[in-house]
Amino acid sequence: MAISVFDLFSIGIGPSSSHTVGPMRAAGMFAARLKRDGLLARTAAVRAELFGSLGATGHGHGTPKAVLLGLEGNEPHTVDIAQADLDVERIRTSRRIRLLGAEIGPAHEIDFDVSTQLVLHRRRSLPYHANGMILFAYDADGLPLLEKTYYSVGGGFVVDEDAVGADRIKLDDTVPAHPFRTGDELLRLARGTGLSISALMLENEKAWRSQEEILAGLLEIWRVMEACVSRGLGREGILPGGLKVRRRAAAAARALRSEGDPTA
Incomplete structure (x- = not known):
């Protein structure tokens, strides 16, 4: 297998590629999927649940912060480090989150209570990897719009449940x-x-x-x-x-x- 230097030296927010970079990418992928599927405007609520190592050690590794920033459209290699903590505090205190707000264009702002809608399961794991997370989106009536499971498999790489049962990371040939x-x-x-x-x-x-x-x-x-x-x-x-x-x-x-x- 050939590995590029840019796979070995990947720019991303710390302190952990698997617990911070990967979850930020997964949350960003989820928000982008809502937009791509035409569901973003109908989304009235989102919830994120972290399992296994992400749930057990997430606070120490900055995983909740990474998920919030990812939902707002930030990417690990371009996120404004100086602004990141301020954005997280805004979300916590205002109980509002701007889905894809870091992108160019209007954000979709919704209610978000970090204490109840960002759940860390300290003793529960998903079946296929220690670093698992599930994200949910609901409409104004509480009906589910989208549910996706992601695994942060190391080095900032993320796969979703569609990769389960197959090669989780396609080797570069x-x-x-x-x-x-x-x-x-x-x-x-x-x-x-x-x-x-x-x-x-x-x-x-x-x-x-x-x-x-x-x-x-x-x-x-x-x-x-x-x-x-x-x-x-x-x-x-x-x-x-x-x-x-x-x-x-x-x-x-x-x-x-x-x-x-x-x-x-």
């Missing part, structure tokens, strides 16, 4: 310029072609996208990583999630500077 399966094969290819490992991997990446797209994508990943580090070095206090974990990066950086490390 793209053939790169220099295929290999082991480190030894990679080294032999590098010696045989005269290419460095980085140059060889660049040639392989061209099986999916142009060199210009690859370089632009890598620079964007680097920009996001630098911004993440910068935010961590500039913030103190307690990490979100309810586990009362203290932020450590800023204090560690100060300690390194006091010891004379010029890179800290």
Whole structure:
């Protein structure tokens, strides 16, 4: 199986690809499905239920926050980090949610009570994966419009119940310029072609996208990583999630500077 660097380094809201990125994508897929099926305007209520690991550890991993942001149309790689907490607080306090409100165009705003319509089942699981969630939509009379089950299977990948009984993730059968399966094969290819490992991997990446797209994508990943580090070095206090974990990066950086490390 060939894996792109952009599958390995995926930009997304933290702290977890399976508990945060995947649920946000699933909620966004559900809202987009309502719109695609012509059901969005008729939707008067939605409910989300989280099962297995999502339900048991969801608060610590930011899963409820991710679901709310996903229903509003945010995507993990473009969500405004500075605005995200404010949007979640707006939903909680106003008891209103803007379905697909993050998209360009008018949002469909409905009542939403986080305490009753976002349910975390701490001891219940769905049959096919530990990270399961079910989303429901109802009309003004309380009649069901849509029900979808999603599984966040790791790395931010999401499948729905239609994939159950089949391959949950379709393996990428793209053939790169220099295929290999082991480190030894990679080294032999590098010696045989005269290419460095980085140059060889660049040639392989061209099986999916142009060199210009690859370089632009890598620079964007680097920009996001630098911004993440910068935010961590500039913030103190307690990490979100309810586990009362203290932020450590800023204090560690100060300690390194006091010891004379010029890179800290």
